[in-house]
Amino acid sequence: MEKTKKCKYCKTEIPADAKVCPQCRKKLKGGKFKWILLTLIILCAIGAVTGGSNSNSSTKSTNSTSSKKEDIPKEYTSVSVNDMMTDLDNNAMGASDKYKDKYLEITGKLTNIDASGKYIDLMADGDFEIIGVQCYIKNDEQKTKVASMTKGETVTLKGKCTDVGEVFGYSLDIDEIE
Template identity: 40%
Template structure:
């Protein structure tokens, strides 16, 4: 049987001991001592890693900005199909019902989405749409914008109904949808 020194009192104890028989000090590492906190940290890390997923290379390019009167063109030079018209409430409902099916249905799709504005990033990188203004929900549509949209977004107000057209680049069961905005209506 292998022996080791106690972390607290220094007496020799079995290397398999969870607690020192002399002083009662827990010999397990911090993560094993705090299983709930460890689980929460692991989930948070996985959510962060999942939200940083890369963009698909086969999604339509959002760098080919078009006016709303012109036909959008994909990176392959083909005309863009008309956008799928959907509300944030429908997106969130579909995500709540079956996250995998929602991802298969909407990821990479060119959509026109309407929802309630609940947040504008102070640096102008994105704004957030929800089905209704609910500070207790995490599921939403995060709309990533280009510099050309900053003037329009700067005029938005909280709880305003906003309609955007763009491509859904990511779908996550916790945080919701990421959308690269092409136009704001």
């Protein structure tokens, strides 16, 4: 004996495993999936709203902690862009270990001033250099100093080396322009 059920639309006896009623041709299953999906979307939205407010408070505490760290004087290691580029050419991994995440006082030739005031580039003294140190400007005071500089000038900067790579060279967040 085959198990049967009643169609919820036309009330006719139909096979229990039927997904479409053979009499009225209406779909019988699938309603559960849309409710499960709708519930998950609502829960994700609530989680995003709730999680977003918590991350703001943790960001505030992180910012206050980092400002306390900024009060401690940093020790900068003096190095020329020429030396940095030589180290990078000889061994990129060694250069990364030596300079990445370190506070440096670098001296080099100013070769590019970004029109939007976001960065400047320092290169080694060679005539055919294509990579060097891209130095990111952090505030209006630094922009004002950079605005008075000219290409070819020798510049000394203090900052943190944030990235090292054999293709793009070095990245430095400027703390101070001397």
